[in-house]
Amino acid sequence: MENETSELDWSDLNTLKEHWSELDHSSRKEKFARLNRPDAEELFLSFGPLEQIELIIDLPAVEKRSWVRLLALDDAADFLQNLDPEPRQEFLALLDEVSRQEVVGLLAYAEDEAGGVMNPRYIRLRPDMSVEEAIRYLRAQARTPIETIYYTYVLDYDQKLLGVVSFRELLLASPDKRVREIMKTDLVTVPEEMDREALSDVFSSHNFMALPVVDEIGHMKGIVTYDDIVDVVQKEATEDIQKLGGMEALDAPYFKTSFLEMMKKRAGWLMVLFIGEMFTATAMAQYEHAIAKAVVLSLFIPLIISSGGNSGSQASTLIIRSLALREIRLRDWWRVFMRELSAGLVLGGILGALGLFRVYAWHLWSPVYGEHYLLIAMTVACSVLGVVLWGTLTGAMLPFLLRRVGLDPASASAPMVATIVDVTGLVIYFSMASMFLSGTLL
Amino acid sequence: MENETSELDWSDLNTLKEHWSELDHSSRKEKFARLNRPDAEELFLSFGPLEQIELIIDLPAVEKRSWVRLLALDDAADFLQNLDPEPRQEFLALLDEVSRQEVVGLLAYAEDEAGGVMNPRYIRLRPDMSVEEAIRYLRAQARTPIETIYYTYVLDYDQKLLGVVSFRELLLASPDKRVREIMKTDLVTVPEEMDREALSDVFSSHNFMALPVVDEIGHMKGIVTYDDIVDVVQKEATEDIQKLGGMEALDAPYFKTSFLEMMKKRAGWLMVLFIGEMFTATAMAQYEHAIAKAVVLSLFIPLIISSGGNSGSQASTLIIRSLALREIRLRDWWRVFMRELSAGLVLGGILGALGLFRVYAWHLWSPVYGEHYLLIAMTVACSVLGVVLWGTLTGAMLPFLLRRVGLDPASASAPMVATIVDVTGLVIYFSMASMFLSGTLL
Numbered sequence: 001m002e003n004e005t006s007e008l009d010w011s012d013l014n015t016l017k018e019h020w021s022e023l024d025h026s027s028r029k030e031k032f033a034r035l036n037r038p039d040a041e042e043l044f045l046s047f048g049p050l051e052q053i054e055l056i057i058d059l060p061a062v063e064k065r066s067w068v069r070l071l072a073l074d075d076a077a078d079f080l081q082n083l084d085p086e087p088r089q090e091f092l093a094l095l096d097e098v099s100r101q102e103v104v105g106l107l108a109y110a111e112d113e114a115g116g117v118m119n120p121r122y123i124r125l126r127p128d129m130s131v132e133e134a135i136r137y138l139r140a141q142a143r144t145p146i147e148t149i150y151y152t153y154v155l156d157y158d159q160k161l162l163g164v165v166s167f168r169e170l171l172l173a174s175p176d177k178r179v180r181e182i183m184k185t186d187l188v189t190v191p192e193e194m195d196r197e198a199l200s201d202v203f204s205s206h207n208f209m210a211l212p213v214v215d216e217i218g219h220m221k222g223i224v225t226y227d228d229i230v231d232v233v234q235k236e237a238t239e240d241i242q243k244l245g246g247m248e249a250l251d252a253p254y255f256k257t258s259f260l261e262m263m264k265k266r267a268g269w270l271m272v273l274f275i276g277e278m279f280t281a282t283a284m285a286q287y288e289h290a291i292a293k294a295v296v297l298s299l300f301i302p303l304i305i306s307s308g309g310n311s312g313s314q315a316s317t318l319i320i321r322s323l324a325l326r327e328i329r330l331r332d333w334w335r336v337f338m339r340e341l342s343a344g345l346v347l348g349g350i351l352g353a354l355g356l357f358r359v360y361a362w363h364l365w366s367p368v369y370g371e372h373y374l375l376i377a378m379t380v381a382c383s384v385l386g387v388v389l390w391g392t393l394t395g396a397m398l399p400f401l402l403r404r405v406g407l408d409p410a411s412a413s414a415p416m417v418a419t420i421v422d423v424t425g426l427v428i429y430f431s432m433a434s435m436f437l438s439g440t441l442l
Numbered sequence: 443m444e445n446e447t448s449e450l451d452w453s454d455l456n457t458l459k460e461h462w463s464e465l466d467h468s469s470r471k472e473k474f475a476r477l478n479r480p481d482a483e484e485l486f487l488s489f490g491p492l493e494q495i496e497l498i499i500d501l502p503a504v505e506k507r508s509w510v511r512l513l514a515l516d517d518a519a520d521f522l523q524n525l526d527p528e529p530r531q532e533f534l535a536l537l538d539e540v541s542r543q544e545v546v547g548l549l550a551y552a553e554d555e556a557g558g559v560m561n562p563r564y565i566r567l568r569p570d571m572s573v574e575e576a577i578r579y580l581r582a583q584a585r586t587p588i589e590t591i592y593y594t595y596v597l598d599y600d601q602k603l604l605g606v607v608s609f610r611e612l613l614l615a616s617p618d619k620r621v622r623e624i625m626k627t628d629l630v631t632v633p634e635e636m637d638r639e640a641l642s643d644v645f646s647s648h649n650f651m652a653l654p655v656v657d658e659i660g661h662m663k664g665i666v667t668y669d670d671i672v673d674v675v676q677k678e679a680t681e682d683i684q685k686l687g688g689m690e691a692l693d694a695p696y697f698k699t700s701f702l703e704m705m706k707k708r709a710g711w712l713m714v715l716f717i718g719e720m721f722t723a724t725a726m727a728q729y730e731h732a733i734a735k736a737v738v739l740s741l742f743i744p745l746i747i748s749s750g751g752n753s754g755s756q757a758s759t760l761i762i763r764s765l766a767l768r769e770i771r772l773r774d775w776w777r778v779f780m781r782e783l784s785a786g787l788v789l790g791g792i793l794g795a796l797g798l799f800r801v802y803a804w805h806l807w808s809p810v811y812g813e814h815y816l817l818i819a820m821t822v823a824c825s826v827l828g829v830v831l832w833g834t835l836t837g838a839m840l841p842f843l844l845r846r847v848g849l850d851p852a853s854a855s856a857p858m859v860a861t862i863v864d865v866t867g868l869v870i871y872f873s874m875a876s877m878f879l880s881g882t883l884l
Binding site: 013014017018021022046138139142149150167168171172186188200203204205206209226227229230231233234237238240241242244245246247250253254255259262263266267269270271273274275277278280281284285288291292295296298299300301302303305306307309310311313314316317318319320321322325326327328329331332335336339342343346347350351354355358368384388413414415418419422426 | 455456459460463464488580581584591592609610613614628630642645646647648651668669671672673675676679680682683684686687688689692695696697701704705708709711712713715716717719720722723726727730733734737738740741742743744745747748749751752753755756758759760761762763764767768769770771773774777778781784785788789792793796797800810826830855856857860861864868
């Protein structure tokens with residue numbers, strides 16, 4: 001249940017943040033304009049690029065400048081990446097020369113690479129500084145808009161990363177020690193082009209607040225901080241979930257995506273699936289004579305093919321998520337196959353028994369299935385067993401196959417697996433029917 | 443493609459972490475035993491409770507004690523929560539008296555509440571301390587196993603939370619100021635019983651490293667830190683994804699879940715869906731005479747019902763994720779309805795046209811659809827339009843309905859929507875058929 005307050009205290013910053021998504025464009029701008037400067041800055045900085053753009057795009061150039069200069073450089077790059085080329089140039093021109101060059105550098109990275117979420121500003125120490133000098137330097141830096149001061153990076157004169165020291169370690173060390181003596185050199189670094197899925201994996205297995213990004217020869221390029229990663233993890237999951245639903249991933253929230261854009265993302269896959277599903281009509285045409293002879297067979301078609309789709313959907317979803325979280329690897333395919341083989345047999349057995357019972361029980365109540373109801377019950381039960389087994393194995397193996405050929409396993413969506421399994425499900429069903437019913441109904 | 447190195451340097455800690463999941467139980471224990479103490483500690487602390495338990499459960503009691511005392515209190519509680527009652531008592535007995543009481547307090551919270559992921563140790567300041575005193579106190583505290591020293595909390599003598607000061611702010615303030623003068627009193631706090639989905643939402647909208655957890659009268663109980671939240675966000679997404687695949691969420695990774703456990707989580711929903719799908723057989727029985735008269739109608743049954751399932755899967759997935767991320771709220775249901783109405787019409791129109799074309803084109807090539815192929819084509823096209831529209835609206839509205847009655851919207855999985863839509867899809871199809879084909883085929 002939603003917790004909806006009828007009387008809201010809009011002057012309270014937290015209330016405003018929480019209910020922001022419910023306001024329309026003009027009340028957002030009005031509320032924003034009424035805030036005092038510190039509150040307005042806090043609100044602005046807590047937003048993602050789309051909300052930030054909405055708030056300042058219509059302001060006069062001087063005000064635009066003060067807002068865009070408030071952003072950390074990686075956030076400024078995100079902000080610019082979400083603008084059309086013309087306003088992007090305008091905003092770029094509002095940055096100071098040094099920041100502009102750094103931001104342009106960041107814009108060259110794809111949004112989903114480590115380079116695309118990193119911040120090029122961080123605290124640099126020299127290995128020969130004393131701990132006391134380092135702490136003094138850090139206190140001075142705390143004033144500047146650097147994202148984190150809690151990790152410092154030790155670089156040589158060639159910008160090569162030598163080690164890392166946390167602020168906590170600096171505080172604990174005796175003041176006359178050299179930085180080189182206390183720095184940690186067993187480093188976890190991430191390459192510039194690492195994709196954000198792998199990145200969030202590194203963060204969640206190491207529990208760091210920030211990670212250094214380096215190029216192929218060990219030069220430090222920037223840092224990625226934990227707060228960017230929470231967003232990254234959410235975005236990745238959203239993309240995967242949308243793909244699993246049988247569509248292309250949207251790049252923006254539901255109401256922020258234009259209708260046309262949304263139709264493009266949805267219609268493509270629906271058409272592919274529909275065309276794939278047309279093969280069922282072709283397959284069915286092969287069995288037209290069987291159906292003409294025994295119309296009763298047609299009654300169970302939806303039940304049987306949907307069992308395959310449902311069990312395939314379970315298996316594919318399970319495997320896709322485990323692959324994404326690296327709980328299982330490509331090479332585990334055989335272990336997964338053997339496990340899902342057992343799973344398919346057990347699940348198929350349970351559903352098959354239910355199907356057998358359904359036909360039998362129905363017969364006691366109404367004669368709709370005729371005198372051969374037991375044979376029909378056997379046909380249904382064995383078909384369900386076969387189709388569930390087949391659906392489970394297909395759903396489990398398809399993600400491995402897609403990963404193997406370099407595609408995204410999440411494309412093995414529930415609808416896609418169902419489509420593949422439907423045609424074979426029909427073949428299994430009618431083969432069982434001809435086995436059980438030849439000489440009686442067929 | 444996976445990047446698989448054939449020659450691994452197992453002495454390297456990062457290599458070991460990365461390939462941990464590929465090792466079997468005995469090589470894990472062997473590798474762990476061979477590490478020097480600092481590396482072993484780092485590895486141990488980077489793991490979740492299940493891996494930690496695996497490593498130390500068989501060690502002698504003295505060694506057990508040194509490992510379990512290494513854990514932060516919230517992590518110790520997680521560790522204990524994953525043990526059976528008997529070893530849990532054994533490990534509890536290994537903690538010192540104070541920690542034991544705090545851990546037992548944490549165990550009382552559900553694992554998915556703020557109280558269940560919080561750490562009861564944090565830095566407490568008094569409002570009348572000077573900044574200089576506070577910094578000195580902090581440096582001393584940096585030595586103790588407190589999870590974060592970068593935020594400090596100002597409490598009165600009654601443990602009531604008055605304000606928060608970041609380490610950075612302390613460093614910037616002049617040393618003779620009082621803590622009360624520089625503390626931030628416009629606080630974001632989270633209640634003990636807030637669920638972790640809402641919690642991750644607060645983190646991602648405020649970008650804090652840590653949040654204070656308070657009880658209903660404002661007493662501070664502990665802090666939740668960002669690193670717990672990355673895991674929480676991953677876990678939440680995994681749960682939702684598994685539910686969307688049409689199963690109960692697993693509590694552990696794929697290979698860590700016992701076969702029996704997995705069957706329980708999968709068979710339940712499959713049975714519910716199968717029983718739901720049985721209504722298609724009942725519905726079909728109503729149309730047995732129509733099929734007997736015009737067998738050609740049966741050919742398109744799988745195609746038509748799957749279109750409804752696929753479009754419903756898209757719509758439900760989209761809405762479920764948007765609800766989870768709070769991009770849309772319960773009260774938005776009408777806006778969503780209107781938008782999905784248009785979407786359903788457009789998507790249904792496109793697929794209907796494809797269906798029309800398919801029947802027509804096939805007829806040119808083979809006479810399988812007989813002389814009334816145009817009427818059949820119209821029946822298929824209009825049914826697809828109707829079924830896609832219906833599937834889209836059902837998929838979009840079902841998550842709202844579930845949320846409204848207090849259930850998890852993620853239960854509106856692709857298979858569940860497909861099951862609901864299949865029966866109605868058949869009704870739509872055969873109604874269209876009787877409209878277009880009465881007097882000719884029917």
